[in-house]
Amino acid sequence: MPYSARSALRAVVVAATLTGALALAGCAPTASPSASPTATTGGGAATTKPSATPTPTPTEPATPVTLTCDQIVTADQLYAYNPNFGPNPDYKPKDGSLEKKVADWQGATCSWLNQTSGDVIQIAVAQPPASQLDALKNAAITDAQPVPTYGAPPIEGYFKTGDSGQVQIFRGAFWIVAESTAFFEPGDAAPLMENVLGNLPAG
Structure with missing residues (x-):
């Protein structure tokens, strides 16, 4: 994935995480003790972020000069x-x-x-x-x-x-x-x- 696409994905993931955190903070007082573990689904989605390690680009070789x-x-x-x-x-x-x-x-x-x-x-x-x-x-x-x-x-x-x-x-x-x-x-x-x-x- 190109660097710019990876950057955009990271921005989306961060924004989604912050939004989720704020929403949870706003409704915390009314949250039921028996809330389902599925409420952490947003956190699970973040684990699908691809690796930031760039794929090496093959280096085009030069042609050797064999003349003396x-x-x-x-x-x-x-x-x-x-x-x-x-x-x-x-x-x-x-x-x-x-x-x-x-x-x-x-x-x-x-x-x-x-x-x-x-x-x-x-x-x-x-x-x-x-x-x-x-x-x-x-x-x-x-x-x-x-x-x-x-x-x-x-x-x-x-x-x-x-x-x-x-x-x-x-x-x-x-x-x-x-x-x-x-x-x-x-x-x-x-x-x-x-x-x-x-x-x-x-x-």
Whole structure:
């Protein structure tokens, strides 16, 4: 039973109980000592109230992304982008970040470290539950600027400036997140995003 229906039922039961109590109080002086036990029928009706425990809603699963980081961006593609970048073996998505959300949805989370500047590039790819895609897109368009150069419709691309430049791209069932202090503007991430989109399977 929906929460509002349960609330209404509880209100009716409480009102009925109070009304019954007042009625009994008003007629108490004339009540017969031999009153039948059936006078407690109103109290018995309250025992039929359904349990307030909500029925769990099944959670729609995400589709795991089984690609490796070398498949998302190949070594040759990374070298062509900037030969100073290499694997970042100590990488772990931060709690509360979009990359952590990708990881929670069994997506791929990757990171590369610039051996000269210390800049870090993060790229994460997920296939979220279909019911979550619209909410993710709405959050992206509220929080960032659309970037049409990341791909023609139906691809949707967004870029957000800050301490790190942040990219979000939606293509079909895929959600791509990329973040780096090396991304000062949308074009800084564009070559890598083109690589990632080209390496993803259809879907």
